[in-house]
Amino acid sequence: xxxxxxxxxxxxxxxxxxxxxxxxxxxxxxxxxxxxxxxxxxxxxxxxxxxxxxxxxxxxxxxxxxxxxxxxxxxxxxxxxxxxxxxxxx
Amino acid sequence: xxxxxxxxxxxxxxxxxxxxxxxxxxxxxxxxxxxxxxxxxxxxxxxxxxxxxxxxxxxxxxxxxxxxxxxxxxxxxxxxxxxxxxxxxxxxxxxxxxxxxxxxxxxxxxxxxxxxxxxxxxxxxxxxxxxxxxxxxxxxxxxxxxxxxxxxxxxxxxxxxxxxxxxxxxxxxxxxxxxxxxxxxxxxxxxxxxxxxxxxxxxxxxxxxxxxxxxxxxxxxxxxxxxxxxxxxxxxxxxxxxxxxxxxxxxxxxxxxxxxxxxxxxxxxxxxxxxxxxxxxxxxxxxxxxxxxxxxxxxxxxxxxxxxxxxxxxx
Numbered sequence: 001x002x003x004x005x006x007x008x009x010x011x012x013x014x015x016x017x018x019x020x021x022x023x024x025x026x027x028x029x030x031x032x033x034x035x036x037x038x039x040x041x042x043x044x045x046x047x048x049x050x051x052x053x054x055x056x057x058x059x060x061x062x063x064x065x066x067x068x069x070x071x072x073x074x075x076x077x078x079x080x081x082x083x084x085x086x087x088x089x090x
Numbered sequence: 091x092x093x094x095x096x097x098x099x100x101x102x103x104x105x106x107x108x109x110x111x112x113x114x115x116x117x118x119x120x121x122x123x124x125x126x127x128x129x130x131x132x133x134x135x136x137x138x139x140x141x142x143x144x145x146x147x148x149x150x151x152x153x154x155x156x157x158x159x160x161x162x163x164x165x166x167x168x169x170x171x172x173x174x175x176x177x178x179x180x181x182x183x184x185x186x187x188x189x190x191x192x193x194x195x196x197x198x199x200x201x202x203x204x205x206x207x208x209x210x211x212x213x214x215x216x217x218x219x220x221x222x223x224x225x226x227x228x229x230x231x232x233x234x235x236x237x238x239x240x241x242x243x244x245x246x247x248x249x250x251x252x253x254x255x256x257x258x259x260x261x262x263x264x265x266x267x268x269x270x271x272x273x274x275x276x277x278x279x280x281x282x283x284x285x286x287x288x289x290x291x292x293x294x295x296x297x298x299x300x301x302x303x304x305x306x307x308x309x310x311x312x313x314x315x316x317x318x319x320x321x322x323x324x325x326x327x328x329x330x331x332x333x334x335x336x337x338x339x340x341x342x343x344x345x346x347x348x349x350x351x352x353x354x355x356x357x358x359x360x361x362x363x364x365x366x367x368x369x370x371x372x373x374x375x376x377x378x379x380x381x382x383x384x385x386x387x388x389x390x391x392x393x394x395x396x397x398x399x400x401x402x403x404x405x
Binding site for chain 2: 057
């Protein structure tokens with residue numbers, strides 16, 4: 001079993017239109033590098049040299065990784081990682 | 091309780107226990123019933139504070155026009171207060187919002203400019219900023235960056251909760267403008283340093299995230315990540331399931347965003363039970379269910395209800 005990664009509409013150009021891709025890695029950083037080896041360019045749309053990009057949110061099993069370990073958040077088989085652009089409410 | 095006018099009656103809402111949904115006598119949930127405000131939502135607090143602040147700063151005089159991007163509730167609250175105080179209101183609202191929101195806005199005398207569904211509130215903000223540039227005499231209160239929004243919760247909602255629940259361990263609310271979480275969160279942390287401040291963020295259908303570019307994402311100026319201890323993304327399936335549980339188990343008829351908040355509150359409760367620690371978890375009932383009846387949220391199967399919310403801004 002692998003990690004399920006949900007890709008937002010805006011980044012599906014990197015996944016051949018796929019909404020959900022499978023990936024592997026012991027941490028979020030490893031997962032993003034592994035995905036980038038098969039979907040070149042995806043990683044740098046999500047992170048820059050300072051970490052997660054300001055308008056991108058990443059959730060592991062629905063929890064925002066910024067309140068977990070950030071890019072070092074530990075992952076295990078069966079986890080779901082969701083990538084979403086930041087949107088407003090109110 | 092007696093007040094000089096309707097506007098003066100905003101706030102002082104009840105905090106009620108959830109005897110059936112609380113997991114044990116040591117881990118308890120408490121609902122802050124913000125639907126008891128004059129227009130039926132927590133946004134009345136921010137609306138009164140933002141208008142009072144603008145009046146105090148000399149930005150508003152009778153007959154002026156207020157402009158605001160809103161997915162509904164803030165607009166409805168502003169419309170009520172503006173009408174009482176003699177201002178006109180123009181709301182920029184995404185077109186994928188419930189019909190009741192439009193009806194309520196018009197009833198209180200607001201005019202509505204619809205923004206495209208794709209992009210959700212981000213688009214409403216963008217359209218409102220463009221209109222503001224064309225009408226420099228209109229006053230945009232701008233709930234996403236107006237300190238009076240968070241201050242309303244720092245000075246009223248937070249203190250009310252602490253007075254009713256001095257043993258509070260968790261505060262859970264929805265993340266939209268971030269005003270409730272920033273204001274209540276700061277106040278409660280000052281008084282209860284180890285409190286958990288938990289955000290529940292609605293996860294909409296894909297249409298709402300249909301931005302042209304990731305750089306067009308939006309983080310409200312009020313948002314300060316350091317106030318929160320956790321942030322959860324809650325989709326429509328869980329939000330609907332919890333909204334129905336709340337009315338079935340506890341009799342509380344709430345809007346759908348409250349279901350998302352209850353989901354995060356129950357998650358915090360489960361963690362406390364697993365850790366064997368006591369918890370008093372206060373969460374916000376943002377509004378009642380009335381404005382969402384037309385979406386089908388409360389009838390039929392959950393699958394049907396979820397299908398009805400697809401592409402809608404339900405929180």
